[in-house]
Amino acid sequence: MDGNRGSDPLHGVDDVDWAALAPGRGGEIPGLLRRVRGTDRESALVALYDILAWPRPGYAAAPRVVDFLLNLVEQGAPGRPPVLNLVQELAVPAMADHLPDRRDLALWRDEIAWLSGVDVQEARDRYTEWLAEAPDEQERRRLTGRLRALEHPNGIAVVAAELAAYEAVRNRLDVLLDTLPGRADRGEGAAEWASYLLAWYPEEAERIVPALLNAGDPRNAAPALRPLPAELWALGMLADPADATVTVHLGRLLDHSDDDLVFAAALALVLMHGPAAPEQAVARLLDAEYWDDRFGACLPQSGAVEPAHLGMLAVGAVDDAELRTAKTEQLARILAYTGSAGWGIVVADALETVFGPRPGAAETAGGIDFAGCDREQRAVLTAVAEADETGWAEGGLAEPLAAWGLPAERAALRSFVGLSEEAAPPGPEPQAPAGGGLLGRLFGGRP
Numbered sequence: 001m002d003g004n005r006g007s008d009p010l011h012g013v014d015d016v017d018w019a020a021l022a023p024g025r026g027g028e029i030p031g032l033l034r035r036v037r038g039t040d041r042e043s044a045l046v047a048l049y050d051i052l053a054w055p056r057p058g059y060a061a062a063p064r065v066v067d068f069l070l071n072l073v074e075q076g077a078p079g080r081p082p083v084l085n086l087v088q089e090l091a092v093p094a095m096a097d098h099l100p101d102r103r104d105l106a107l108w109r110d111e112i113a114w115l116s117g118v119d120v121q122e123a124r125d126r127y128t129e130w131l132a133e134a135p136d137e138q139e140r141r142r143l144t145g146r147l148r149a150l151e152h153p154n155g156i157a158v159v160a161a162e163l164a165a166y167e168a169v170r171n172r173l174d175v176l177l178d179t180l181p182g183r184a185d186r187g188e189g190a191a192e193w194a195s196y197l198l199a200w201y202p203e204e205a206e207r208i209v210p211a212l213l214n215a216g217d218p219r220n221a222a223p224a225l226r227p228l229p230a231e232l233w234a235l236g237m238l239a240d241p242a243d244a245t246v247t248v249h250l251g252r253l254l255d256h257s258d259d260d261l262v263f264a265a266a267l268a269l270v271l272m273h274g275p276a277a278p279e280q281a282v283a284r285l286l287d288a289e290y291w292d293d294r295f296g297a298c299l300p301q302s303g304a305v306e307p308a309h310l311g312m313l314a315v316g317a318v319d320d321a322e323l324r325t326a327k328t329e330q331l332a333r334i335l336a337y338t339g340s341a342g343w344g345i346v347v348a349d350a351l352e353t354v355f356g357p358r359p360g361a362a363e364t365a366g367g368i369d370f371a372g373c374d375r376e377q378r379a380v381l382t383a384v385a386e387a388d389e390t391g392w393a394e395g396g397l398a399e400p401l402a403a404w405g406l407p408a409e410r411a412a413l414r415s416f417v418g419l420s421e422e423a424a425p426p427g428p429e430p431q432a433p434a435g436g437g438l439l440g441r442l443f444g445g446r447p
Contacts (some may be wrong), residue, residue: 009071010034022058023154025051029061033068041079053303054093060157062090063164067172069139073190074175083191084179088300091169092200093162095302097142098344100201100317102237114165115156123159124150137348137355138313180215180231182220191215192230198299199234209239209246219262220251227253228235229298236268246272254280265296265315275319280419285307285315286322291330292337304341308334311347316353327355328376332383335391343387343395350380351404356401367405370416378417381406385413394396 002078005362018026035044051058053066069087077094097103111391115123129152131143149158169176176198179190198208213233215232232250237245248274253265266284270277288294312334320326331350335343352358354377355368370381378416384397387409392398400409407413414420 006260007076008325010037010068013068016064018061018064021157022051022059026061029065032395033065034070036069036079036083037077045082049086049089049256052090054090054162055152055158055367057152057154057158059080059090059093060151060154060161062093062161063168066090066165068171070175071168073179074172080179080190080191084181084190084197084324087169088193088197089303091165091197093165093303094145095200095300096305096342097138097145098139098200099310099313100137100315105203108163112160112269115159116217120150121152123156137345137352140348141168141345142376158258166200170201170204173198173201173207177207177211180211192228195230195234196230199237202238205238205240209235209243212238213246213249218256219251221260226258226261229260230300231266231272232261232268233298236271239268239272241276243345247278251280254284259288259296260297263288264298266299267294267311268322270320271314271320274317277318277320282320286290286326290333292334304339306338306342309339309342310348313349316349324353325376328379328383331380334387335383335387340391341387343391344397344400347380347384347397348400348403350383351400351406354380355404358400359405370418382417382419383412385410385417385419391445411432 004335010030013030013033016030018029020026022029032044032048032051035041036048038044048065052062053059054062066087069083069090071085073083092098115405118126126146127143127146131140131147134140134143146159149155152158160306176194177192181191195212197210199207200203200246212231215231217225218227220226232253235246235250241247246270250265250269253271254262256262256265262284266281266288269281270285273281291311292308295308296306299307299314312327312330314321328350331346334346348358352373368377370378373381384401387395387397387410394409397410402408407416
C-alpha cells in the first residue's frame with residue numbers, strides 16, 4: 001500500500017469534510033465505506049450510489065469516494081467486482097455522452113477550467129445558449145446533463161467533479177490493470193468491470209491494449225479462461241487501426257464457437273476500423289439476430305441506460321450503409337426487450353440517423369409525410385409507434401418526436417404510420433441483461 005495511507009485503505013476517511021461535499025447525507029459516507037469491507041457490502045454500495053449518483057448534488061464527493069474504493073480494490077479483498085461497478089458509475093456516469101464520438105478530453109479539461117472562474121448563474125446561461133446551438137444529439141445529451149447538475153446550488157462543483165472522478169481513475173490505472181489476470185488465472189470476475197472502465201481512457205491506450213491482449217486464452221476449452229466480451233469491446237474502443245496485432249487477434253475470434261465472443265470481436269473490429277472494417281466483421285454483426293442480448297454481454301450499463309442502448313449509439317460511429325439499415329431494423333427489438341428509461345436516447349439517435357439533425361422550428365412547420373419516407377425512416381417510426389404504451393411515458397419519447405415535427409402522442413403516431421388505433425398488445429417483459437450497472441444489473445457480472 002502507499003506509505004501515505006499505511007496498511008488501511010480507508011486511512012483518512014474521517015478527515016474529509018463529507019458534509020460540505022455531499023450536502024444532506026455526506027456524514028453517512030465514512031460509515032458506508034467501512035461497511036463495504038464487510039458482509040453488508042452490497043447494501044452499502046447501493047446506499048453510496050444513492051448519495052453520489054450523477055447529477056445529484058452529492059456527486060461532488062465522487063472523486064474522493066473513488067479514491068477510497070480503489071484503495072479497497074488494490075488491497076485485493078474479496079468482492080472487488082461490485083466495488084468496481086460503483087467506481088464505473090462514478091468515474092464515467094453518463095457513458096451515452098461519450099458515444100458515438102469519443103469525448104475530446106483536451107476540450108473537456110478546458111471547459112472545466114473555464115467553469116472554475118464563473119458563478120453558477122453565468123454557467124447556466126452559457127450552457128443554455130450552447131444547448132440551443134447543439135449540432136447533434138450527443139452534444140444535447142452532454143449539455144442537458146450539465147444543466148441538470150447546475151440546478152443545484154453547488155452545481156459548478158458537481159459538473160467539475162465528473163472530470164475529477166474520471167481523472168481519479170486515470171491516476172490509478174495500475175489498480176485496474178492488475179485485475180486483468182493472465183491466461184491461466186482469470187480471477188473472480190473483476191476483469192469485466194475493469195474493462196468497462198479501461199475502455200474510456202484512450203490517452204492510456206499504450207498501457208491498456210497490451211494488457212487486454214494478454215487477458216484470457218481464446219483457444220482454451222474452458223469458457224472461464226477465455227477472453228471476456230468486455231475485454232474485446234475495450235480493445236475496439238482503444239486500439240489504433242494500424243495495430244495489426246489487435247486486428248489479427250480479433251479476426252481469429254470471428255470464427256469462435258462462443259457467439260458472444262464472435263459478436264464482441266466483430267463489434268470491436270468495426271469500432272476500431274470504421275468503414276474499413278473487415279467484411280467478415282460486418283457480416284458477423286449483420287448475422288446476429290438479437291443485438292440486445294449480444295450488447296448485454298460486452299457493454300456496460302450506465303445508470304438506467306442499458307448496454308443495448310449504448311451499443312446502438314456506438315454502432316452509429318460507423319459510416320456503413322448495411323449497418324445503418326440493420327440498426328434501424330433492430331430498433332423494434334431494442335424497444336421491446338429493454339427498460340424504457342433509455343428509450344428517449346435511442347429514439348432521438350434513430351431519428352437523427354434517418355432524418356438528419358433535429359430541425360429548427362421553421363423547418364418543422366411543414367412536418368414529415370409518412371408516404372414520402374424511405375424504408376429506414378418507416379422502420380424507425382413504426383418501431384416507435386409499436387412500442388409499449390407505458391414505456392412511452394417513462395421513456396420520454398414525446399420530446400424527440402415533437403422536435404422532428406412528428407406526432408408526439410402514441411395514438412397519433414400509430415395513426416400517422418397506418419397502424420390500428422387500438423392499443424397495441426403488451427410487449428414482452430424487458431429482460432435483465434447478463435451483467436452490467438449498479439441499478440440495472442446489480443452485481444450481476446460474469447464470474
